[in-house]
Amino acid sequence: ETGVTQTPRHLVMGMTNKKSLKCEQHLGHNAMYWYKQSAKKPLELMFVYSLEERVENNSVPSRFSPECPNSSHLFLHLHTLQPEDSALYLCASSTRTSVRGSNEQFFGPGTRLTVL
Amino acid sequence: SQQGEEDPQALSIQEGENATMNCSYKTSINNLQWYRQNSGGGLVHLILIRSNEREKHSGRLRVTLDTSKKSSSLLITASRAADTASYFCATPTARAGSYQLTFGKGTKLSVIP
Numbered sequence A: 001e002t003g004v005t006q007t008p009r010h011l012v013m014g015m016t017n018k019k020s021l022k023c024e025q026h027l028g029h030n031a032m033y034w035y036k037q038s039a040k041k042p043l044e045l046m047f048v049y050s051l052e053e054r055v056e057n058n059s060v061p062s063r064f065s066p067e068c069p070n071s072s073h074l075f076l077h078l079h080t081l082q083p084e085d086s087a088l089y090l091c092a093s094s095t096r097t098s099v100r101g102s103n104e105q106f107f108g109p110g111t112r113l114t115v116l
Numbered sequence B: 001s002q003q004g005e006e007d008p009q010a011l012s013i014q015e016g017e018n019a020t021m022n023c024s025y026k027t028s029i030n031n032l033q034w035y036r037q038n039s040g041g042g043l044v045h046l047i048l049i050r051s052n053e054r055e056k057h058s059g060r061l062r063v064t065l066d067t068s069k070k071s072s073s074l075l076i077t078a079s080r081a082a083d084t085a086s087y088f089c090a091t092p093t094a095r096a097g098s099y100q101l102t103f104g105k106g107t108k109l110s111v112i113p
Helices: none
Strands: A004-007 A010-013 A018-025 A031-037 A044-050 A053-057 A064-070 A073-079 A087-094 A111-115 B004-007 B010-014 B019-025 B031-037 B043-050 B055-058 B061-066 B071-076 B085-095 B098-103 B107-112
Touching: A004 A087, A010 A018, A018 A031, A018 A087, A031 A073, A044 A064, A044 A073, A044 B098, B004 B085, B010 B019, B019 B031, B019 B085, B019 B107, B031 B061, B031 B071, B043 B055, B043 B061, B043 B071, B071 B085
Parallel strands: A010 A111, B010 B107
Antiparallel strands: A004 A018, A018 A073, A031 A044, A031 A087, A044 A053, A064 A073, A087 A111, B004 B019, B019 B071, B031 B043, B031 B085, B055 B061, B061 B071, B085 B098, B085 B107
C-alpha cells in the first residue's frame, strides 16, 4: 500500500465513547500532522510530530490525545468529545519540518467524525 | 489572523473556460503552495512556487507570485468537469523553530459540463 492511509473513514460516536483514529504513511517521511477541517473554516493544524517527538500542540483540548509510536504511524485518541468536534480529521506527512517550509505535505483521505 | 486568503470563495464556470483563483498573504514567505481537495477527501499538492520565482507552469496549471503585493494566483486553463474541487493556498509559517503550513479557506470551483 502506498501513500497515506487513514482508518476508519467514517466514525459516529457518542459523547461518552472513547475511540481512536489511525494514520499510516508508507513514504519514508519523518514528520506527521493532524488537521481538523470543519465546515466553512480553514484547515486547522492540531498536532505535529517530527522524528516521533511532538513539536506542535496548537491549543487543542485535552479530549484529543495524539500518539506517535514510530515515524510511520500516528494516532488520535478521542474521549468525551462534544458535538462541535464533528469534522473531517486529516492526517498528513512530509519530510522534516525544519527544511524552511519547502516540504510538500501528503494527505490521507481523512476520517469523517460525527459526535452525537 | 489568517495567513492565506483565497478569492473568490466560490467560482462556477463552463467546461473549456479558464479559472483563476487568487491568494493573498500577510507575512514574508519563502514559498507558496497550492493544494486541491475533492469533495470530502484529502488534499493533493499541486504546485510550489518559491519567492524568487514569478511564474510557474505544470500542465494546465499556471501559478504566479507577486511578493511586492503578497499575492499569488492559480490559473487552470481549458477547464474540465474533473477539475471541480476546492483549491487552497498554503504558506509556511515559522513556529517554535520549525515551519508549518497555514492554509486559507479555499476557493470552491465548479466546472459545468
